Amino acid sequence: MFAPVDFIIAVVGKLRVLTIKATHSGLSDVSVQSPPDETVSVTGSAYSFRGATTSLTNKNLTSSKKIILVRHGLSSWDAESRVQGSSNLSVLTETGVKQAEKCRDALANMKFDSTAEIIWQGKEEPLVFLDSLKEAHLFFLEGMTNADATKQYPELYTRWREDSANFHVNGIYPLKELWGTAKQAWEEILLTQGENFLVVTHKSILRALICTALGLPPERQV
Template sequence: MEASRATPTPTATLRFTLLRHGQSTWNAQGRLQGSTDAACLTPKGIEQAKDAAARLRDTHFHAMVHSPLRRAADTAAIVWGERAGPKHALHDLRELDLHSWEGALKTEAAARDPGAYAAWKDRPAAFQLDGRRPVCDLWRRARSVWRALLDPGGALRGSLGPAQGAPSVLLVAHQGMNKALISTALGLEEDAFRSLPQANSAYTCLDIGLGQQPGIHSVTVVCLNQGPIHNILAGISTTTSGLLVLLARAADADEQERTAAAVAQALGLEGPSWQTPQASEDAADLPGSILSLAATDDGPTLVCLDAGGVEALLHACLGTRPEAVRWARQPGTLTVLQFEAKGDAMRPVVHCANCVLQG
């Protein structure tokens, strides 16, 4: 279900907190899980789930919906704790189907089907396996999940919370499924599959405004891939060009400096060296000027700018439409972007957005 082209005043707003499960045994082994249910949480994954529970301890949820697969269901149980309210396992929330690859090491799948594996990594919309298009199938399933959750008469809509106010729903699933849910809400197509990674036990908050007709009418991304900074940055090469760390300017200069120092430490840098664009710089030129820094710098580029500039940059990178999608403007938060060269183009990867520094 995609953001509508017109944006009428919402008749109701729901907040969805999309959480990825903790590390599983097959995550740790580098196996392709797909929608199999053979893996379970590792001890590290259990601790990650407990950490997520602590971070969300004070959040009130009206309901929880989760994938039936064990790694997600067990994470959901830990995070939900003793809360009251309806809980639903939804089959369509399972991870994407990887058919004959499921259970194989990633290296085995790459050696067995090099062409398909290359498409899986670089051209997800064109990726075919066993006569199916797994990422396209996942997008269709994500839209069906939104229909069940949001449409009048949807299978779960009536149990998610009061018709008025702002019901809050915890949704626990998988990296691929959560990426598809976020992308379809933002109006992004299947090629965005590699642009929005979701770390184990990290969560994304979306405020979704509903109109009188079925469908999503407006979306505010409150935070994207919120979690401990070392989890978010794990696996990101800090020596290659294209890594851009944005700090939304805070009113408290001391707090801003502390955040800068913590980020620099997490990146293994000697110390923070934030570049601050001039306030007089034309907002229309801001995304291009900042992206040029990321393209030419040999290491991470750390940029401090106002929250409106962060929002403009995210719109420019992902192609989200300001009339239907809003990136929340939150001073003092972090946004981490990376630009991967793919032929003549640069693919943006949003590792996190509007996130509060944690751990």
């Protein structure tokens, strides 16, 4: 059964919603219907969407799916201008809580943690935590202020900010690995029973989810 997959993507900070409808036209092919302009802003970066096509899973879906992607609210490290990453030491700020509450209100009529927990209040379905939705691991840069990282590791920090697809530490490329975990996340999400899914995660993995859904590699960042 070739079931449709709809993506609703909230682009944080741009006050716009981009809806991309993808349908399975073959066993593992996903094509973009009515693509947006050639480039759009997606969590801080622009990507070319022209001709994007990919396979999210090589298994048939048994029902249509609606996936709502949400970035978490403002965190303490965001507010302090620190390098984020896979660390769990950053917490949701008061502003972040308010952002999550607004998102909850906007999604109130849709059936489907700290942000996820706030949005999910009143829902009966259980929250599911996926390791494949963790943020990119940035090694010793995590937790440093952007100013300190620029001063202590100027070349490395600049590479992460300006050419993240080729950023690496000891041969490990965090962003390229993130694209792999994003594909794993899609497999887990799409093969889970149900039709409506709320995915709350971080900026880089959110970007990877969007791009892998459209068949865009990390190098397609422009």
